[in-house]
Amino acid sequence: MLTILYDGAAKMWPVYQPALSTAMAEAGIPARLALPGEVAPEAVDYIVYAPTGPVQDFTPFTRTKAVLSLWAGVERVVGNATLTQPLCRMVDEGLERGMIEWVTGHVLRAHLGMDKHILDQSGKWEQIAPPLAPERSVVILGLGALGAACARTLASLGFRVSGWSRTPKEITGVDCLSGADGLRTALARAEILVTILPNTPETTNLLNAETLAQMPRGAVILNPGRGNVIDDDALLAALDSGQIGQATLDVFRIEPLPPEHPYWAHPHVTVTPHIAAETRPSSAARVIVENIRRGEAGEPFLNRVDRDRGY
Missing domain, CATH: 3.40.50.720 (NAD(P)-binding Rossmann-like Domain)
Structure with a gap:
């Protein structure tokens, strides 16, 4: 026994x-x-x-x-x-399914501009339709088991999905990139960026002032991966300048996220309490x-x- x-x-x-x-x-x-x-x-x-x-x-x-x-x-x-x-x-499978659902839900929220209609019920009628999924570029940083599953799901919905990883990968329906040049290409495409990278010395502060500036102005960042990937000060500055339009963050360097942290009060940040992949x-x-x-x-x-x- x-x-x-x-x-x-x-x-x-x-x-x-x-x-x-x-x-x-x-x-x-x-x-x-x-x-x-x-x-x-x-x-x-x-x-x-x-x-x-x-x-x-x-x-x-x-x-x-x-x-x-x-x-x-x-x-x-x-x-x-x-x-x-x-x-x-x-x-x-439970962890993978949870990640897929969190990522898909928040990608669709950003893609459809749902916050505007949920938060603004002023009575102002603006009949502006969002683009369709094939017109939207979504990038996944990290193509391990969870990242690959999310990439496949988003591609099945019709999004133009690119993925980046340290080592070359092949995923049907996903444009897979790798290396330093691949990262620059991926960031330049990323209207919606999803980070599902591990916590390693190489990924620490991968999203910093320099790399955030390489993204399309007004891009959306979703981070259900690891808190160390984002330079918090750089992200807050990019949000304040409009370079990044919105960030939805599920993971942080310190958890629970302290009540005084500026993410809580920032108008363009959504905090979720590390629930994406339980x-x-x-x-x-x-x-x-x-x-x-x-x-x-x-x-x-x-x-x-x-x-x-x-x-």
Whole structure:
């Protein structure tokens, strides 16, 4: 029998315990689920991990075959020198579907100019129709599993979709760009820009005064990816000047976003409280258990983190 350590938020244990138990039973994997302190570290076969859990030192877990993250982002653990076991990040259907729905909803909101009609009920009649989707250029920065899924969905709606990533990608219906020249091309096209990039040294402040100036005047930015991607001061200045017309932000350098932060009061910023891609326990449990099955069968793990790249 395997020993699986749950090292996530304590408040979520009543939810994850039955979800993981059910998934393991369905997969025919005999296992004991334990909390930190209930079992000796050297007896643990797999760790179900979140940064909100108590385990910070992985050295005692000499038998552990993999650390399986419940979060898509691994920046808070990938640099931990004590973590020598394979690390796998979370990519599951619930998280992917949540990201697709958030991105699609806010792209359509920006594309259709919905804020004007929702917020202005003054009685002024301006019968100006928005362009159709094929006339609108949407750019996705980051073409991993979540970015690619959003790009495909938006392309299926008829938008002119471009995507940029550090390494070349191919996605049907999407003009895929890469490298420094590709980034400049992507930004120049981006009437609506969606950032779904990981948190790495290379992505920190990628959207800064210089790169924001390369975008079409009045462009819209949506960030459901990582807060470090945006230079906050540069974005606020670009919003004040009109270079950027509106920003909808779901992720921030400090969370919860402090009440005094200028984003809250800015008339051209919408703040959402990190809800774009929430891990759903039932679907996440199936991904965790599939990786346990793979580990026991000697098969490659799903979504294994490349330590050098940071994701």
